[in-house]
Amino acid sequence: RMAAAPPSYCFVAFPPCSKDGLVVFGKNSARPRDEVQEVVYFAAADHDPGSKVECTYIEIEQVPKTHAVVLSRPSWLWGAEMGANEHGVCVANEAVVTREPASESEALLGMDLVRLGLERGATAKEALDVIVALLEEHGQGGNYYEDGSSCHTFQSAFLIVDRNEAWILETSGKYWAAEKITEGVKCICNQLSLTTKIDAEHPELRNYVRSQGWWNGDSDFNFSEVFSLADEHLACSSGRESLEKQGGDVSAQAMIDVLRDKDSGVCVDSESFLTTASIVSVLPQDPSFPCVHYFTGTPDPSRSIFKPFIFVDDVKLVPKVQSPSFGNDDPAKKIPRFQEKPDRRHELYKAHEWARSLLEHDQDKGQKLMRIMLDLEKQGLEAMEDILTRTEILDPAEVVDLFYDCVDTELKFFK
Numbered sequence: 001r002m003a004a005a006p007p008s009y010c011f012v013a014f015p016p017c018s019k020d021g022l023v024v025f026g027k028n029s030a031r032p033r034d035e036v037q038e039v040v041y042f043a044a045a046d047h048d049p050g051s052k053v054e055c056t057y058i059e060i061e062q063v064p065k066t067h068a069v070v071l072s073r074p075s076w077l078w079g080a081e082m083g084a085n086e087h088g089v090c091v092a093n094e095a096v097v098t099r100e101p102a103s104e105s106e107a108l109l110g111m112d113l114v115r116l117g118l119e120r121g122a123t124a125k126e127a128l129d130v131i132v133a134l135l136e137e138h139g140q141g142g143n144y145y146e147d148g149s150s151c152h153t154f155q156s157a158f159l160i161v162d163r164n165e166a167w168i169l170e171t172s173g174k175y176w177a178a179e180k181i182t183e184g185v186k187c188i189c190n191q192l193s194l195t196t197k198i199d200a201e202h203p204e205l206r207n208y209v210r211s212q213g214w215w216n217g218d219s220d221f222n223f224s225e226v227f228s229l230a231d232e233h234l235a236c237s238s239g240r241e242s243l244e245k246q247g248g249d250v251s252a253q254a255m256i257d258v259l260r261d262k263d264s265g266v267c268v269d270s271e272s273f274l275t276t277a278s279i280v281s282v283l284p285q286d287p288s289f290p291c292v293h294y295f296t297g298t299p300d301p302s303r304s305i306f307k308p309f310i311f312v313d314d315v316k317l318v319p320k321v322q323s324p325s326f327g328n329d330d331p332a333k334k335i336p337r338f339q340e341k342p343d344r345r346h347e348l349y350k351a352h353e354w355a356r357s358l359l360e361h362d363q364d365k366g367q368k369l370m371r372i373m374l375d376l377e378k379q380g381l382e383a384m385e386d387i388l389t390r391t392e393i394l395d396p397a398e399v400v401d402l403f404y405d406c407v408d409t410e411l412k413f414f415k
Contacts, residue, residue, distance in 0.1 A: 006190060006273045007268050008030040008094055008095070009266045010189070011258065013250035014185075016183075018249075020251075022285070023161060024255050024281070025161045025166075025255075026255040026278070026279065027082045027092040027159070028266060028301065029275060029279075030273045031273065032146075032147075032274075032276075033276075035276050036075050036344040036345050036349055037073060038073060038297070038323045038344075039277075039318065039321040041070045041317060042069050044066060044068040044086065045065070046064065047063065055078045056332075060134070063119075067085040067120070069115065070293060071083035071115060072279055074146070077109065077111055079114055080111055080118075081093065081111060083114065084279075084281055086311040087122040087162070089123060089160070089162045090161045091127055091160050091161075092158065093113065093156050094157040094159075094188055095190060096155050096157045096170065096190055096191060097154060097155065097190075098155045098192065098228065099227060100172045102140070102153035103139065107140050107142060108139065108140050108141075113131045113135070116134055124164075128158075128160050131158065131169065140156060140173070140174075146332060148331075148336065148339050148340075155171055156171050157192065157193075159186070161281075162283065167181070168188055170193070170227075175202045175208055177198045177205060178200045179197050179199050180199040185240060185243045186240070192228050194223040196220045196221065196222050239264065242258045242261055246258075251282075252280050252385075253381055255280045256280055256294070256306055259278050259301045260301045260302040267301055267302055274300065275300055276299045277295070277296055280294040282384070289387075290311070290388075292388065293308070293309045294308050294380075295307055295309060297346075298349055307377075307403055308384050310387075310399040312400050315401075318403055320347040321346055323346045351411050351414035387399075
């Protein structure tokens with residue numbers, strides 16, 4: 001039996017299930033418990049013809065122009081678990097297990113494809129096209145974890161969202177299928193979910209599965225049934241149910257509440273896995289309003305706070321949520337890889353560890369601290385709601401150090 005994929009959850013809600021003409025996106029990233037995630041911003045950039053980009057394991061051709069992106073990523077790798085770009089595109093990935101063993105040979109990781117889709121796609125569909133073209137050209141493979149003792153490989157699924165639509169993209173090797181969504185609530189987790197509603201697919205997909213004897217060509221083509229291991233294709237219903245309970249009122253706050261829910265299993269805290277970071281994005285369907293992206297930058301959303309980020313020129317960088325860089329000396333870059341594990345904790349992560357131990361050892365002080373933190377989060381949510389409901393255009397100067405200030409304030413409270 002292959003190792004279970006980490007049980008991350010991704011969500012999207014469209015009007016009328018969400019409030020005020022907003023598309024709401026969210027993800028809990030479940031990863032090995034001790035892994036650190038950082039939040040990083042990369043400005044839009046122009047690149048010389050013929051230049052290359054060094055992904056986690058392989059180098060590929062760079063494109064002439066990359067969009068500005070903000071990413072939440074395991075700090076040892078190049079790609080990202082989830083993130084957004086300046087055009088209001090959000091992408092999150094899921095590790096999935098299919099009947100086809102994932103490749104151990106180093107290629108693109110699902111996480112690399114998240115970042116590449118965001119850097120190169122100005123709409124959800126463009127990001128999807130980028131990801132499947134790169135899959136075709138380079139394939140996916142390599143170790144998903146920073147682990148020198150064993151290679152953990154998975155196939156990938158993605159939730160790709162913009163202000164107008166979302167795509168669920170599921171892959172096995174270079175083969176893929178995708179479903180377009182423009183209404184309702186959708187949840188994807190660490191299992192295949194596409195069935196017979198397929199809006200785009202690899203041109204050779206059906207021929208391939210027939211040649212493998214997985215489909216006879218007569219029955220309805222059901223992607224999950226064809227590609228899942230016998231017992232696997234169950235929808236991750238707990239997640240969707242907790243969102244649907246919100247009725248037509250999915251807001252940033254409602255999405256945050258769902259991501260914090262341990263009873264439903266959406267907020268993972270198990271022996272092997274922890275929700276190491278979370279994101280919630282609010283994408284107004286009216287393009288004259290800015291998108292708002294909330295990141296925790298710390299593990300366990302039930303003990304973390306969501307801090308807002310808005311794309312503007314010259315946005316202030318936040319070194320306190322960035323892990324130390326080890327350059328070419330990084331054990332993740334040397335072959336054989338991962339022979340040692342450096343300390344990748346950033347300043348906010350360390351402060352948060354202290355706060356967590358306080359919560360565990362001194363209930364009263366811990367609860368008091370948590371109340372102050374949640375109050376801080378609420379102020380941020382209310383300020384963003386104000387920006388999304390006012391009539392005048394946002395002055396970029398007002399939000400250029402928004403995320404910086406929120407992280408700074410959080411650190412001050414911990415101290």
